[in-house]
Each structure stands twice: as C-alpha cells, then as structure tokens.
Amino acid sequence: MTDNQANKQSVIAHLVCDNAAEALSYYCETFGGREAMRLTDKQGHLAHGCFFIGDSAVFICDDYAGCQDNQALQNAVSRITLHLNVEDVDAAFDKAVSAGCEPVMAPEDMFWGDRYAKVRDRWGHEWAMARTVREVDPASLQDTLDKMTF
Template identity: 45%
Template sequence: MPAPKARPIPEGMHSLTPHLVCDGAAKAIDFYKAAFGAVEAMRLRGPGGRLMHAALRIGDSALMLVDEFPEMGSVGPQALKGSPVTLHLFVPDVDATMAQAERAGATVTMPAQDMFWGDRYGQLTDPFGHRWSVATHLQDLTPEQIQANFAKMPPAMECGQ
C-alpha cells in the first residue's frame, strides 16, 4: 500500500515562513527565546557544529534559521552591512515586548507609539542585524479613516520617524 500523501503545507506552518541567516544561530535562538518567548522546535547541526537548520515558534508562527555559510553565498545582515527586510511581529503588549527585547540585547530604533493606521508600533534591531517591527493592534479602521489620519500627520511622521 502506498504511503499516505503528505500535506502540501505541514501541520502548524503557514504559507510564508521567514528563514534567517545568522552569524551565530545558536546565540540567535537564545536571544529569540529571551526577547520574544520563542519555543525551539528542532535543531540540526552540521559539520563543525554549525547549524544547518533550526526551527522556532513565536506565537502562532514558525521561524527558521541557519548559521552563515559564506562558502555557499549564505551570509547574514551583519556581513551585508544591513538588511532591507523587516520582520513584523504582532503581540498583545508592544511596550512590554519591546522592553523585553531590549533587555535581551536588541536596540530600539523607534520607540513604540500609537500610529495612524490603528496599531501601537515600534521598531528594533536584534543583535544579529535583523530588523523587527513590533505592534499591538488597537483599533480597526477603514482605508478611508487611515488615509484621513495620515493626512493629519506632521511631515516628520510620514515614514515612521
């Protein structure tokens, strides 16, 4: 009898899952546990002890990560001198999460504040160079209300400054 067909998207996963490259993935796992309450699902070590694959859960979402493998063209944001990618995390209490992440070693790049789109929102950079935005949704607004709120903002706030 043939084996049962596997689900195209494994149980507990979503269609889109971030997969980060870190200089020091094992330390990054410790940071994500301390900063965001991540739960480690698995860890696969390769030659020389580098992480070939690791999987975490933060809230209801998966996060995968690996160590850098520069010999294969796989490097993290520190080697690239920054990242154009921001990971967005919804949490019940943005202020508490930002404070917890800062205590764990993150750098707050934008303190949490109430935003025109209805979220309390802040930004930080983790010790491995990955950028995060963290938010608590406060109110459901229509696109028209968001546009009207945006129009009332001072110019310095237009890009989250």
C-alpha cells in the same frame, strides 16, 4: 509544533546569522519563541533551525559556505522587518531592549490604530511589535497619510 508543521505556512522567514545557535536561543527567550528543531553539521554550524512564535514558524541557519549564498550576505543590511502581534507592546519592547536589542522606534500609538514599536537585534534583523488599540476606518487611512509630511 514540529518543523514539518511549519511547511504548511505560505511564507516562512529564513534568518541567516553569525552564531545562529546563539541567535535561536536568544530569539526564543526574547520574543517568546518555542524551539522546534536544531540540526548541527559536523563542524558545529547550525545548518537548520526552526522556532515558532505563536503559530508562525521562523527558520534560521548559520552564515557559512555550506548554508545559503553567504558571499552575497557579507556586509549586507537586512531590509526585512519581522512583525510580531503582542499583548503588551511596551513590555515586549522593554524586554527586547533589556536583552540587548537596539531601540529603533519607541512604543507609540499610530494613525492606523496600532500601538507600535521596533527594535534591531545584534544580528541586524528588525522586529516590530504591534497591538491594535483602536479600530480605524480604512477609507480614512489614505487621507491621513496624504496629510502627513515626512
């Protein structure tokens, strides 16, 4: 797939990272992505990168004055979680942790029917991994949630 094919998606996550070139390679290796584009400016910053996980594109660029509004990003915490549908949640989680991700939530079977886990990469982005392991009646989900205490 090419970067142009990504433009057919309705929503595309656009990650801003320090050393985005390293992050691009890391994400492809760790999460099974395929690099589609890498554009570097004269100063060596990754001005635009694109990779695919499955048929979903993710854009990426360096955090610098020529890209985005980097002043707003200083000391920011990402409140976005990228959700990956995977064949084997436990294997994907173990691979991510082995590659340096911080465990946020170990693999667990959830009330909504998915096996689910979450990690945080060294750039502060969270990645959830999920696989449906059982079908759950949608009407029962609210009842289950109402009975839970947090």
